[in-house]
Amino acid sequence: xxxxxxxxxxxDIGIKVYGKDxxxxxxxxxxxxxxxxCDLSEVADSIEKGVTLEGDDLEQLMVVWLGELLYLxxxxxxxxxxxxxxxxxxNSLSATVYGEEFREGHHTIRTVVKAVTYHQIxxxxxxxxxxxxxxxxx
Amino acid sequence: MNEEVTIxxxxxxxxxxxxxxxxxxxxxxxxxADKKMLEDIKKDKSLQQVANVAWLxxxxxxxxxxxDIHWGYGFPIGGVAAFxxxxxxxxxxxxxxxxxxxxxxxxxxxxxxxxxxxIDDLVDALFVNIPSGVGSQRKDLKLNAxxxxxxxxxxxxxxxxxxxxxxxxxxxxxxxxxxxNADPQFISKRARERGRNQLGTLGSGNHFxxxxxxxxxxxxxxxxxxxxxEEQVTVIVHTGSRGLGHQVCDDYIKVMLRASGxxxxxxxxxxxxCAPVExxxxxxxxxxxxxxxxxxxxxxxxxxxxxxxxxxxVLKLGPKDLQLDLIYDVCHNxxxxxxxxxxxxxxxxxxxRKGATRAFPPDHPDIPRxxxxxxxxxxxxxDMGRYSYLLVGTEKAIEETFGSTCHGAGRVMSRSxxxxxxxxxDIVRExxxxxxxxxxxxxxxxxxxxxxAYKDVSDVVEVVHNAxxxxxxxxxxxxxxxxx
Numbered sequence: 001x002x003x004x005x006x007x008x009x010x011x012d013i014g015i016k017v018y019g020k021d022x023x024x025x026x027x028x029x030x031x032x033x034x035x036x037x038c039d040l041s042e043v044a045d046s047i048e049k050g051v052t053l054e055g056d057d058l059e060q061l062m063v064v065w066l067g068e069l070l071y072l073x074x075x076x077x078x079x080x081x082x083x084x085x086x087x088x089x090x091n092s093l094s095a096t097v098y099g100e101e102f103r104e105g106h107h108t109i110r111t112v113v114k115a116v117t118y119h120q121i122x123x124x125x126x127x128x129x130x131x132x133x134x135x136x137x138x
Numbered sequence: 139m140n141e142e143v144t145i146x147x148x149x150x151x152x153x154x155x156x157x158x159x160x161x162x163x164x165x166x167x168x169x170x171a172d173k174k175m176l177e178d179i180k181k182d183k184s185l186q187q188v189a190n191v192a193w194l195x196x197x198x199x200x201x202x203x204x205x206d207i208h209w210g211y212g213f214p215i216g217g218v219a220a221f222x223x224x225x226x227x228x229x230x231x232x233x234x235x236x237x238x239x240x241x242x243x244x245x246x247x248x249x250x251x252x253x254x255x256x257i258d259d260l261v262d263a264l265f266v267n268i269p270s271g272v273g274s275q276r277k278d279l280k281l282n283a284x285x286x287x288x289x290x291x292x293x294x295x296x297x298x299x300x301x302x303x304x305x306x307x308x309x310x311x312x313x314x315x316x317x318x319n320a321d322p323q324f325i326s327k328r329a330r331e332r333g334r335n336q337l338g339t340l341g342s343g344n345h346f347x348x349x350x351x352x353x354x355x356x357x358x359x360x361x362x363x364x365x366x367x368e369e370q371v372t373v374i375v376h377t378g379s380r381g382l383g384h385q386v387c388d389d390y391i392k393v394m395l396r397a398s399g400x401x402x403x404x405x406x407x408x409x410x411x412c413a414p415v416e417x418x419x420x421x422x423x424x425x426x427x428x429x430x431x432x433x434x435x436x437x438x439x440x441x442x443x444x445x446x447x448x449x450x451x452v453l454k455l456g457p458k459d460l461q462l463d464l465i466y467d468v469c470h471n472x473x474x475x476x477x478x479x480x481x482x483x484x485x486x487x488x489x490x491r492k493g494a495t496r497a498f499p500p501d502h503p504d505i506p507r508x509x510x511x512x513x514x515x516x517x518x519x520x521d522m523g524r525y526s527y528l529l530v531g532t533e534k535a536i537e538e539t540f541g542s543t544c545h546g547a548g549r550v551m552s553r554s555x556x557x558x559x560x561x562x563x564d565i566v567r568e569x570x571x572x573x574x575x576x577x578x579x580x581x582x583x584x585x586x587x588x589x590x591a592y593k594d595v596s597d598v599v600e601v602v603h604n605a606x607x608x609x610x611x612x613x614x615x616x617x618x619x620x621x622x
Contacts, residue, residue, distance in 0.1 A: 112342035119211030119409040
């Protein structure tokens with residue numbers, strides 16, 4: 001099973017993500033993050049970026065991964081829509097991510113996400129697949 | 139989300155409720171609320187979070203929650219907790235991502251009817267002059283490394299030296315706009331990068347600049363002493379340390395996750411990760427947090443300057459006629475080292491206020507000389523469609539809440555529920571019909587921030603006033619608002 005659902009919080013927002021393997025799980029989580037931020041149907045994948053990261057464990061890797069994308073989004077004003085996870089093992093990850101620079105009037109921003117939190121963070125194997133929960137600070 | 143745990147809560151009086159110490163809690167929790175609000179508070183997991191904070195080492199007194207408490211990550215929003223600086227901890231999660239998010243209130247020499255017919259022009263001009271929304275940057279203010287270092291070290295003082303505002307402004311900012319133990323060497327390159335072109339910008343979400351007027355006065359003597367009168371035009375600025383603060387929090391949560399293990403701190407939630415105040419990690423976080431706090435002070439100071447310039451330009455007035463003077467600027471996401479008398483002895487404590495405001499009483503040495511007889515002014519902003527309050531701090535706040543009070547209305551509804559409720563409605567029009575002009579970089583912000591999504595701030599303020607931890611002075615109503 002692949003996909004995600006939104007967890008509705010009073011002050012913030014979270015996602016619950018599913019993937020058949022870890023690569024799919026991390027890819028899906030990134031898609032969910034940018035679906036929260038903008039309408040991805042308006043976004044092209046003309047810019048390409050390489051990302052290499054590591055964490056102390058899978059949960060931290062998830063926070064660091066989404067945090068890295070958020071950092072690139074904020075400092076380089078890129079909206080990301082496609083995520084190719086090349087490698088993911090031993091709590092480290094390398095990926096190529098694709099998106100487009102934000103243009104006023106062309107792209108619709110839904111929500112500004114400030115940060116990826118560790119609050120109730122979860123990355124777990126379940127029913128032959130993987131599931132993750134992440135809460136964002138808005 | 140959480141495992142279902144029922145929190146036992148007992149009435150102390152009409153405005154105070156106790157969460158008795160159980161399990162690994164080191165102390166009780168105390169929640170300031172009335173009976174009706176408590177029912178709402180019980181609907182999310184924020185009471186569990188009050189109990190979780192009571193687990194942390196070296197906590198002094200109780201784990202406290204103000205009436206605008208709502209679900210946060212780790213610590214609840216509206217939480218206050220003090221820790222012994224020798225035995226206790228400091229936690230980035232107890233400050234939050236938006237370090238020194240805060241509000242400042244200005245009074246003016248104008249009356250409501252002087253600007254009523256110009257409010258649309260004023261809001262449009264503010265919207266153009268103060269960048270807001272996603273990735274907002276100031277094109278006329280890009281910091282080089284040296285300037286940024288000075289911002290981090292000197293806060294609002296740097297801004298005033300650059301011509302943004304006056305020396306007198308400094309007097310009316312919490313900590314005089316500069317926390318002294320700031321050390322930029324503990325700020326990551328990434329945090330600097332995020333901060334470099336965001337100074338002087340509002341950001342998003344609930345941040346705003348609001349032009350309003352004094353609608354009600356509750357304490358005429360205090361109001362007079364604060365230069366406040368009915369129908370007077372006021373301005374509120376609500377923003378924080380932008381991406382720089384978020385990055386500092388993020389960086390130090392990573393540090394603290396390791397530190398918690400290193401110092402053997404038992405955590406009910408990873409987001410509560412922390413280190414002893416006096417440890418290397420604790421000291422470095424406090425030095426980095428002070429940098430972010432100073433950045434936020436400079437940010438509000440620069441925005442104030444642009445607000446003044448904008449009003450002068452649109453109203454064709456000079457600064458002397460406008461008289462847009464600062465009443466006070468308070469932080470509501472911060473950790474401070476402060477001194478309190480505990481069991482008869484003076485103790486230095488690390489007081490975390492996450493969505494809570496300092497509210498020092500009359501005669502306190504840390505408040506401006508001009509306010510020594512009055513108490514520290516506290517501004518409690520409500521939602522954009524209702525009203526805000528000006529209060530002052532009291533002695534009781536020192537006795538009970540480490541000199542703290544509430545910070546705002548507090549959400550009662552998630553953003554997506556608010557969006558659903560706003561669907562098909564023209565919120566801008568509805569507000570306009572109530573006499574409030576609103577502009578935002580994002581349509582969804584306006585929908586997410588509808589009044590229905592928040593507690594009525596007057597309920598929150600009634601609780602802190604009746605409990606005696608601050609005192610009502612005046613109520614302010616919005617006329618024009620720009621939102622992030």
